[in-house]
Amino acid sequence: MRQILFAALIGLVVSILLTPLLIMVFAKKGFGQEIRVEGPASHQAKRGTPTMGGFAILIGMWAGYLGSHLIGIRYHAHGPSASGLLVLGLATALGGVGFIDDFLKIRRRHNLGLTGVGKIIGQVCAAIVFGVLALRFPGSTGLTPASRDLSHVRDTTMISFATIVFLLVACLLVISWSNAVNLTDGLDGLAAGSMSLALGAYVIITFWQYENACATNPGAGCYTVRDPLDLALVCASGAAACVGFLWWNAAPAKIIMGDTGALALGGLLAGLSITTRTELLMVVVGALFVAEIGSVLLQIVVFRTTGNRLFKIAPFHHHFELSDWAETTVVIRFWLVAAIASAIGLSFFYGEYLSAIG
Template sequence: MLVALFGWLAEQHSFFNVFQYLTLRAICAVLTALILSLVMGPVMIRKLRFHQIGQTVRQDGPPTHFDKVGTPTMGGLLILASVLLATLLWADLTNRYVLITIFVCFFFGVIGWYDDYQKLINKDPKGMGSRNKFLGQSVVATIAALFLYYTAQTPIETSLIIPFFKDVVWQLGILFIPLTYFVIVGTSNAVNLTDGLDGLAIVPTAMVAGALAVFCYLSGNVIFSDYLQIPQIAGAGEVAIFCAALVGAGLGFLWFNTYPAQVFMGDIGSLSLGASLGVVAVIVRQELVLFIMGGIFVLETVSVILQVFSYKMFGKRIFRMAPIHHHFELKGWPEPRVIVRFWIISLVLVLIGLATLKVR
């Protein structure tokens, strides 16, 4: 939105050319989303508390979680609003990658909102139901996959890139569609499973988004992508604005979500954030790097799969409780210790992911 305005102003005065620089607009997106979050946060928390939209807690969970009952949730609306507004202001809205990223983020947010609404307003413990939720996710992810496949302009845009190897590239062809679907839906649900402790999901999400912003900027630049031997994706650099906005909104939300949390994000936040990371990783052809950087999300998801499989097959549980962050709580770790240690692991994994830029 502002890109067009500053483009017109630049014709009148050269000073406004500075706003054509991607790095400056990314910084502006971070600050805009952060300020929006900090300003809207207290208002939204009061509204949620007034309407008694509060958190429910599993009866078989850690005893310390009973104090969280009634804490306002659906705070993901704060993240969603901040990210989308900042992106609309600072990104080039004619860019197809920006448009599909906004599409995925928004509609996964709608799915999460409806699920939260059913649980918290209509008091239906099943929410919209796992089958309907999965169906909604599948429709949005499939549309995104088809759009990216049929608008691809070069073969590299539908190839699988293997990290740490500069010459290992697999042309996927039509298999690009199921891979994209799996990445978007899988990442969405993985972040959703991770969102169980104060600040546990939002910090790794912001870290990964920041790293993906670097990949977007470099992939969209002919010189840098050629030097680093990474896919050159024309137009991908603009998605860095969205990623930057996500970082800013995440930091703003953390202000209220840090232990002890004043608000939780709910499905509206976790589903949309996870899907956003997934679609951005697909755009810059870094699905496997996302698997590395989002290792915490992978760990949480695998712990649930293993727990369910073990219990159904052998009648025994591997962990005291899944997802795995609850296992450590039941072992006696204080909640802040679990959170910060998972943050540290996420930081290390994100750095490893960034290292793939040079180690090829």
């Protein structure tokens, strides 16, 4: 528990202190956000707001994770694990894809960076490397960071994938979650606040998995996760880094995370869902992000089949803006949805544990 607190504290401090430095540097270099023309008219005032603030989140996450391990040496704690490094590596790789997208937007002075195909290629490459490595590095008990079994709250043996199918599933998860968070990042503070809630829930989930790990506490309801405590450090540093960034990203935002941050955070959710054996549970905890990407898919399907629009504009947080909700009202209410989703996810997780030991 001590290491988790250190990870959160370091991630928060680094993020909250680094972000204003990025604001100053990016503003001086003219690294400003381009705004989509078809969006709400009020958003045009945000044009030129420094972007690529996701660097502060990524650096805060790594600093919290590595810093907690350095402090942990004093308490004879284990060093970085394969699971933790792989999840952070996936997030960083997707942050790199997002950076290329952001940089091209800035260079072209247009809200179009990488093509859709180019972005998917980057996401797929990161997912495949992650998936291949996650099936390696068995620990002392033979567990690897990932499992070929489809998981809800824990591995099930009903559906077990061949390696190639597992890699396809990993690609699907990485593309889906990274794009879902990216689509959510359309209002000041919305993505950062919602991510901190989802990651906060996963701090509890991973710590509970550590306390009831089959390797150290075998029995009914135990969990076969390779490095649950180290994943808790990743979650704590990520949640705290998002909160530190939110200090400057809350309305009116002084900086925007951009695709650099949004794709990285989506990759973090995908990697955590795989390494914690909770791919289906993550859909509940991250229900707000699922709803955001779902609104875009529904908009496309309805328009192509009927010629009518289901929402005034998608993703649907903009629909509420065009329905005369203030931006801060939309953000706060969506935060409440994210908090409720996280609470329901935790209740499902604990309810399954009670059933397992019952």
